[in-house]
Amino acid sequence: MKIFGSSGVRGVANEELTPAFVARVAMAVGSVWRTDRDEPVRVALGRDTRVTGQMFADSASAGLASVGCDVDHLGVLPTPALQAYAAEEEIPAVMITASHNPPQYNGVKLVGTDGVELARDALERVEDRLLGERFAQVPWDETGDTRLVDDARERYVDALLASVDRERIAAADLTVALDPGHGAGALTSPEFFRRLGCRVVTVNAQPDGHFPGRDPEPVEKNLGDLRQLVATTDADVGIAHDGDADRAIFVDETGTHVEGDAALAAFAASELAPGDTTVSAVNVSQRLVDAVREAEADLELTPIGSTNIITSIQRLEREGQRVPVAGEGNGGVLFPDYRLARDGAYAAARFLELLADRAASDIAAEHAGYHNVRVNVHYEDDAERERLISLAEEAALEADAELTTIDGFRLDYGDAWVLVRPSGTEPVVRIYAEARDLARAEELAESMNSALQ
CATH class of the missing domain: 3.30.310.50 (Alpha-D-phosphohexomutase, C-terminal domain)
Structure with missing residues (x-):
């Protein structure tokens, strides 16, 4: 594909990615969705905290309306919250986000009615429409309506709480140091972890598209504030998100960075049973390979990118394989039995469940050595x-x-x-x-x- 990469389309705002281009992407995908249903389509639209997010959301909204799609404006929220809304309402969705990219970037991610990122074949149909400028524009009196939805974040947090072991986490009496990185997770994760019964302390928790405290990517060099917060508050764990909060990276109770590959291996060790399969990308760590071998499970590799991993999970499940956990070492972990989407808050809660038995440093040590x-x-x-x-x-x-x-x-x-x-x-x-x-x-x-x- 020429337009859509491993995780949507992204570029430097107002240079590589312009409002006109975003509008055309929205017109193309709206045209595909209208053609598939041959009737008016309602589309959810969300964004992260980036400075250019509202501008591009306005462009996407106009593009969708021009091809007859009604638009639910969800405002600023994590990508997994948008996906949860799409799945619950059974409508497709458009997310304006550049995820972990620097502040000057923005992007567009497309989601189907099942709350799952569009697969490559669907993206190719959108791309064909876009490159051929075959937009199904409608007459003036058939253009789409818009409405504001103000409870999508609350519904997302409620669904998270219902999907994890709240009693186990609360009984562990954990102190959580949280760094949402000024991204969309700042509006949901603090409340979520407090409602799980954790004491929560935060840094970089003000939504701010300039990302003044750190760059959106939660890599070790950007998490000095979080490591210090863990050390000074005697926290049991530190949790960091990227810009749209579909990833979670951890810091142990000593203030030491936990490699994302080690966390993924820990999840695999906890979830995999003999005969299960997990899916990861070609940059897979030997940590995961070791955990898979120990569990007597199988590992399937894909090209890098969540879209590729999701496509493989869907195929394996159609073939009758059980895939309880999958993902990459960048903090993007999927638990398909919960939802076929990367969700930083959910993954972090599952890590808190592991902390009920042992310290974060012990979990990391079990998958160290690389x-x-x-x-x-x-x-x-x-x-x-x-x-x-x-x-x-x-x-x-x-x-x-x-x-x-x-x-x-x-x-x-x-x-x-x-x-x-x-x-x-x-x-x-x-x-x-x-x-x-x-x-x-x-x-x-x-x-x-x-x-x-």
Whole structure:
């Protein structure tokens, strides 16, 4: 696909992503939804806290109305809250968000009537409409209506509370340090964890599209405030979200960052039974591989991106496979029995259930022993991007390692691995490396980086 990447479409606001373009995306998807039903369609519309969110929501609303779609404006809320509303109301949805990207970015994510991100075949239909500018615009007196919905966030929190073990979490008497990163989770997660019976202390909890406290991506370098908050408040755990709160990253009770891969492995160890299957992306950590092997379960790899993981889960479930947990090491975890969507608040609550038995540091230690390195190689245009991919392929073919080409080029050396692939959301080629020895991981990443340079 030319327009939609691994998680929707994103770009720098008012440069790569303009109001006119967002309106055309909305017209294209609205046209597809109208054609499928051959009747007026109601569409939910939400956004995260980004400065340009209202501007793009207005553009999307106008585009949808122009093709005869009625629009439910949900305002600022997490992406999983929008998905929950779509599933409950059985209507499709449009989310204006750039998730973890820097403040200057924004984007569009499309959701079906089941509350699940649109699959690749559906996105291709939308893209065909968009590129061909085949919009099903209606006469002036058939344009869509709009209405404000002011209780979507409350309904989402209520549904979360009904889906986790509230008594177990409350009995653990936990102090939670929460960093919503000025994103949409600031409007839902503090209340959710308090209603779970936790003492909650916060940092960066004011909704602010400038993201003054930290960048939206909840990676270790951005979580200094949270680590300090955990240490100074004697918290049992720290929880950080990205901009649209579909991810959760943790800090243990000592103020130490918990690798997202370790948390995913802990969930897998808790949920998987013999014969089950889990799904992850091609940058999967050996931590998850170890947990899957220990559970006598199976692991299926996909290209990076939640859309690809969800598509594989749906296929496996149609084939009769049980997939109790899936996701990536970036904090985006899915529990398909709950909902086929990444949900940072739900994943965090499931982590709190684990804390009823042992400390966060003990959970992390059970899945430790590996070091990860990530390097971003920036490019200026498509020609430079293709040149970088070509250089990566040359280096991969020359390496003495097992090569996987599901998404980019992954080289497995037995004791370590390295992956190089272009990002689906930013103008960078990413290099990932993992090994039990940090120097070995750094060596592999730098070797690939040198090949690209």
